Amino acid sequence: MNLPRYRRLQPAFYRLQAARCTACRQVHFPSRTRCLGCGSASMEPVRLSGQGRVLSFARMLHAARGFQDSVGSLTALIELREGVRLVAQLTDVEPDGIGIGQEVEMVLRRLRSDAEQGLIVYGYKFRPVLKRQAGAQAQS
Amino acid sequence: MRPVSIIGVGQTPVGEHWQKSLRELAVEAVQAALADAGVERPDALFAGNMLSGGLCEQENLATLVADFSGFPGIEALKIEAACASGGAVVRAAHMVVASGAHDLVVAVGVEKMTDLGGDGVTSGLATAADADYEAAHGITFTALNALLMRLYMERYGYARRDFSPFVITAHENGVHNPQAMFREAIDEKDFLDSPMVAEPISILDSSPVCDGAAAVVLCPTEKARSFTERPVQILASATATDTIGLGPRKDPLWFESAYLSAQRVYQQAGVSPKDINFFELHDAFTIVSALSLEACGFAERGQGVRFAQECNIHRNGKLPISTQGGLKARGHPVGASGTYQILEVVDQLRGRAGEAQLGNVRIGMAQSIGGMASVAVTHLLGVEV
Structure with missing residues (x-):
C-alpha cells in the first residue's frame, strides 16, 4: 500500500462507499461504473449500512508479507443488509465465538502498520453485533 | 481457422530446484519439447507465467527465454492469467497457429517460487485476487x-x-x-x-509451492505428421x-x-x-x-x-x-x-x-x-x- 492508492481507497475503506445503479437500484461493492445486473452506466455513490451476517468464515494460520498480526485471525464472507457481499477480517471475536449466520457490524480498524512510506492503513473490519442489555435504553 | 496439433512436449521435474533459475528451467523445457518434435527453430515462443516479476524481479520473460533458448529474433510474448497462465499460454499459441499467423510455435509455462520465503510467496499468490478489496485486507x-x-x-x-x-x-x-x-x-x-x-x-488439501517448467510445440494439423507419427490434435x-x-x-x-x-x-x-x-x-x-x-x-x-x-x-x-x-x-x-x-x-x-x-x-x-x-x-x- 502506498499513499496515493490509500487516499483513493479511503471512501470505501472508511465508510463502505458503494455504487448504486440508478436504473435497477442494484448496489455494488466495490464501486463500479457499469451495472453487472442491467448494464446501465448510470451509477450514484451510496454508503452501506455496515450491518450484515456471516455466510462463511476461515481462520488464517499463515499470513502474507506485512500482515503478521493477522495470523490466527478470522476472515469472513459477509452479506450486508443491502444484499451486497464482501470479504473482510473479523475482529473482537473469541476463538470459538463465531458461527454461520452470526450478525456482524462494521468497525474501523488498523489493517496494517508497516506499509510503504511508514503508512498505517485503516479500513473496515467486522465484529459481532454488541447486544444491548435489556432496559439499558430506558435507564440512560 | 485451421486445425492445430501438438507435435512435441518437454518438461523439467517439479520440485525445489535450488540449482536452477527461472530461465534455466524454461530453456530446459523448451529444448526438450523442440527435440521431441524434431523442430530446430520455432517461428514464435509464448511464455506462460504468473509471478516472474514479483518473485524473481524478471519481466520481459518471453524475450529472455527466446534469447537463452537460442532464438533471438523470433516473436516472443508473455501470457499471464494468474494460476491459469500455463493453460492460457497454450490457448494463445493455439489461436496464433489456428489463425495462420505462425506455423511452428512453442508454448512454455514456467514458475520459480522457492527462492522466496513463505510469506513472500503468499503475498505473490494473493495478487490473483482483488488487490484493493481482498489482498489489501490481509486476506x-x-x-x-x-x-x-x-x-x-x-x-x-x-x-x-x-x-x-x-x-x-x-x-x-x-x-x-x-x-x-x-x-x-x-x-x-x-x-x-x-x-x-x-x-x-x-x-x-493444498497443492505445494514449487518450481518447474513444461513446454509443448504446436503446428497446423495438416503438417503434424511430417514431424511425428503420433501428433495429438487440439x-x-x-x-x-x-x-x-x-x-x-x-x-x-x-x-x-x-x-x-x-x-x-x-x-x-x-x-x-x-x-x-x-x-x-x-x-x-x-x-x-x-x-x-x-x-x-x-x-x-x-x-x-x-x-x-x-x-x-x-x-x-x-x-x-x-x-x-x-x-x-x-x-x-x-x-x-x-x-x-x-x-x-x-x-x-x-x-x-x-x-x-x-x-x-x-x-x-x-x-x-x-x-x-x-x-x-x-x-x-x-x-x-
Whole structure:
C-alpha cells in the first residue's frame, strides 16, 4: 500500500462507499461504473449500512508479507443488509465465538502498520453485533 | 481457422530446484519439447507465467527465454492469467497457429517460487485476487478458498474427511510419475492429521509451492505428421472469466468461468462430458476439484465430493483425474501447471505415460483455473484410434 492508492481507497475503506445503479437500484461493492445486473452506466455513490451476517468464515494460520498480526485471525464472507457481499477480517471475536449466520457490524480498524512510506492503513473490519442489555435504553 | 496439433512436449521435474533459475528451467523445457518434435527453430515462443516479476524481479520473460533458448529474433510474448497462465499460454499459441499467423510455435509455462520465503510467496499468490478489496485486507488466497470449503460443507452436509479421496487419488497417481514432486501414497489418517493452513483447509488439501517448467510445440494439423507419427490434435480451446472478487457473485459455490469455458469446448468439439475419457483438473485445493467437476457437468451441484467418494476419479474409474499426480502431487508451479496438464494429456493420448498410462483413451480434457476461478482455460485433446 502506498499513499496515493490509500487516499483513493479511503471512501470505501472508511465508510463502505458503494455504487448504486440508478436504473435497477442494484448496489455494488466495490464501486463500479457499469451495472453487472442491467448494464446501465448510470451509477450514484451510496454508503452501506455496515450491518450484515456471516455466510462463511476461515481462520488464517499463515499470513502474507506485512500482515503478521493477522495470523490466527478470522476472515469472513459477509452479506450486508443491502444484499451486497464482501470479504473482510473479523475482529473482537473469541476463538470459538463465531458461527454461520452470526450478525456482524462494521468497525474501523488498523489493517496494517508497516506499509510503504511508514503508512498505517485503516479500513473496515467486522465484529459481532454488541447486544444491548435489556432496559439499558430506558435507564440512560 | 485451421486445425492445430501438438507435435512435441518437454518438461523439467517439479520440485525445489535450488540449482536452477527461472530461465534455466524454461530453456530446459523448451529444448526438450523442440527435440521431441524434431523442430530446430520455432517461428514464435509464448511464455506462460504468473509471478516472474514479483518473485524473481524478471519481466520481459518471453524475450529472455527466446534469447537463452537460442532464438533471438523470433516473436516472443508473455501470457499471464494468474494460476491459469500455463493453460492460457497454450490457448494463445493455439489461436496464433489456428489463425495462420505462425506455423511452428512453442508454448512454455514456467514458475520459480522457492527462492522466496513463505510469506513472500503468499503475498505473490494473493495478487490473483482483488488487490484493493481482498489482498489489501490481509486476506490470503488459501483463506478465500477456505471460505468456499466451509460454505460447501455447511450447505451440502459434508465433513472434512469427505474431501480425502481427491488427495489420496492424486498421491497414488503421483507415485507413477517420475517428474512428480511427491511420489508417496498417503491415507485418510495422514489427511486428517495434517496441520491447518487456513481452517478448514489443511496442508494436504493444498497443492505445494514449487518450481518447474513444461513446454509443448504446436503446428497446423495438416503438417503434424511430417514431424511425428503420433501428433495429438487440439479438438477445442476456450477461456472464460468471472468477477475477480468473490463478493459480487450470485453463488460463490458456482464456478461460472469453468462452466462457460467447458461449455465452449464441448460445443466446439461436438462432445458432451460422457465422451471425455479422463480429466486433468485444477486440484489446487480439494474444494476447487469438487467445484470444477460440478461446473464442467461431471457431477450435479453439491455432488462433486460424492463423485470422488464413489471411486469415479480413480485410474480405473469413470473419469480418472490427476492421472500423473495433479497439482496436488505432481506439484503446482503456478504459471506452469496448466502446461503440465496439457503435456500429461498428450502423453496419455500418445501412450507415453509410462506406469501412469491409462488404457484405451481417445479424448482428454485439461482445465486450468486462475484466481478464485475468475478465469478458466479449458482444452480438449484427441487422437484418432
